[in-house]
Amino acid sequence: MTRRALITGPTAGIGNAFARELARRGYDLILVARDTERLEAIAAQLRSKHRVDVDVITADLTTVDGVARTVNAVTDTTSPVDLLVNNAGASLAGWFGTTDIADEDKQLDLLVRAPMHLMDAAIKVMAGRRGGQIINVSSVAAFTPRGAYSAHKAWLLNLSEWANIHYADVNISVMALCPGFVRTEFHQRGDMDTSGIPRWMWLNADKLVKTSLKDLDKGKSVSIPTIRYKVLSILARYLPKGVVTRAAKRGR
């Protein structure tokens, strides 16, 4: 039977890599982002290349309406979602305490409220069907105190780890994907200077997605790509917070 995945943020970067890989594997897709033109172009490309059904939803996930329309797609019992990928995200240009609080509200909506509502809806319908998979795109930033962005990603990581254990008896897998630096539009959109980031720290979105789907099928609650980031995240978890915070101070 054909499986269906809903992906938020498929118009660029990691979400786009998920859309291409899942279409290649024969998944029908529901793609959610703000840019209709880009959504339609990607949908047309995937339909013709992989012969899969692709629906698009133009939605701003910082809005109540945008989240509600996406939740409706998750709970639509006529076309059930087998895999939810909570991926859409962005970063603010500035540290918490220097930014506009209205922008921080939007960040909280995008990085916490939207995935929370979508995960809630998915778990409820998947529990009824006794099966499903959820990937929440967090970050290695979740392991370090680095402002509001890392706090939001830590929230998503923590909830995913718990949900993966709690809903195992109804066959629902929930996994937090915690990438390091990935070459996408993310840093440019967030007006971040990446010139100081060494080449070895950069990850490729296509490889990242393939590894994460393997980890999901193994039932892992956390997927950290590459040995180097696994080591860094262990250090970040167990070194004194003062050391980690000072080391991480330069990046966002």
Ligand SMILES: NC(=O)c1ccc[n+]([C@@H]2O[C@H](COP(=O)([O-])OP(=O)(O)OC[C@H]3O[C@@H](n4cnc5c(N)ncnc54)[C@H](OP(=O)(O)O)[C@@H]3O)[C@@H](O)[C@H]2O)c1
């Ligand atoms: N790149 C990295 O180094 C890195 C590292 C760790 C974690 N992450 C996480 O990975 C995820 C994907 O990031 P990326 O690097 O692939 O970024 P990206 O290339 O900038 O893509 C972001 C995607 O999110 C969508 N999006 C942004 N704001 C949205 C909104 N308000 N409503 C709906 N969709 C929205 C964008 O589409 P539209 O503009 O069309 O809406 C786009 O498709 C994010 O959660 C990010 O925090 C990234």
